[in-house]
Amino acid sequence: MGVEICVEGLTKSFGSQVIWQDVSLTLPAGEISVMLGPSGTGKSVFLKTLVGLLRPDRGAINVAGRDITRLREHELYEVRRLFGVLFQDGALFGSMSLFDNIAFPLREHTRKPESEVRRIVLEKMDMVGLIGAEEKLPGEISGGMRKRAGLARALVLDPEIILFDEPDSGLDPVRVAYLNQLIVDLNAQTGATFLIVTHDIASARQVPDNIGLLFRRELVMFGPRKQLFASDEPVVEQFLGGRMQGPIGMAEEKDAAQVEQELAELDAGERRGPQGGKGATGAMGDTPRLLPGPGVPRSPRWEEIARREERSDRVVSGT
Incomplete structure (x- = not known):
């Protein structure tokens, strides 16, 4: 778990250059959290800091009761074994087959016999739908398959935390939909804590339990998915609604006067949800939570999510 x-x-x-400051949040155990924010707000830096690849200037990161910012390198190595990371490009070795790429962490960090390595690698390849592609090279497969291979490699040491650095980058909308379903299924099966950095608002509507938003070197909000989609915080409304009007500019933040003018010019009805409450996302925030696919084992947490979403859907539909 x-x-x-x-x-x-x-x-x-x-x-x-301050990337972000005074960031505080709790990623609940076993849940899927998403970190959003405009380009250049330090989302990938945040992931690297969580896993100890970068040291923060100040603050604490408590993982399994240990503050990793205070650990020596050999102690940090032990904590890192709790993590699996899916890098943006998959970070596969181009000269290795998919099988050998996925087996690499097992061969590097364990003394398991090759028969056990093969069993584990094939199990993880099966989980991400790559059985039959064991001998292919990364250059011979699609971007979506490379992402899945990178995900299988992140899973081989059975991590308790999995970090995803823009997993949807470079994928078309159909492949993103398949990847989102795979992420939800894997969370249901493994019970691991997931943190996903993404720009994809459609994914943020369906995949996570919790969402955070970084902007102007700060964490603007972090909380349950529906809480952020119902927020009337201007930067949250603008980013989740995909609008030009608001604090976020093309190359830099806008000044306060410009933001106030733009928001004042917005039609009041456009900024109101269907029940009259403020929120640029309107009914988009009511998008049902993506659930594990048929036949995928579900933890008790997932069964409660399913019941909660069903109740929410009945309220929205009036049934």
Whole structure:
């Protein structure tokens, strides 16, 4: 099962450039969380800091009761074994077959016999739908298959935390939909804690339990999915609604006067949800939670999610 990650007062800068400051949040154990934000807000830096690849300037990151910001390198190595990471490009070795790419962490970090390595690799390849592609090279397969191979490699050590760095990058909408379903299915099967960095709002509507938004070097909000989609915070409304009007500009933040003028010019009805409450997303925030597919084992947590979503859907439909 997954473990909780508690982040307290985290600040990171490179030289004089502050990336983000005083970030505090708790990633609940076993749940799927998504981190959103405009380009350049340090979402990937946040992932690398969580896993200990970058050291923060200030703050604490408590993983399984240990503050990883205070650990020595050999202690940090042990905590990192709790993590699996799917990098944006899959980060596969081009000269290795998919089988050998996925087997690499097992061969590098364990002393398992090759028969056990083969069993585990084939099990993970089956979980991500890659059986039959064992001998293919990364250059011979599609981007979606490379993502799935990277995900299988992230799973081979049975991590309790899995970090996804823009898993939908470079994929068409159909492949993104398949990948989203795969992520939900894997969370149901493994019970691991998932954190996903993405720009894809459609994924954010369907996949996570929780959503965070980074902007102007701060964590604007972090909370349950429906809470953010119902928010009237201007930057949250703008980003989740995909609008030009609001604090986020093309190349930099807009000044306060420009933001106020743009928001004042918006038609009041456009900014109101179907029940009259504010929120640029309207009914889009009521998109049903994506559930594990047929036949996928579900933990008790997932059964409760299914019941909660069914009740919510009945309220929305009036049945």
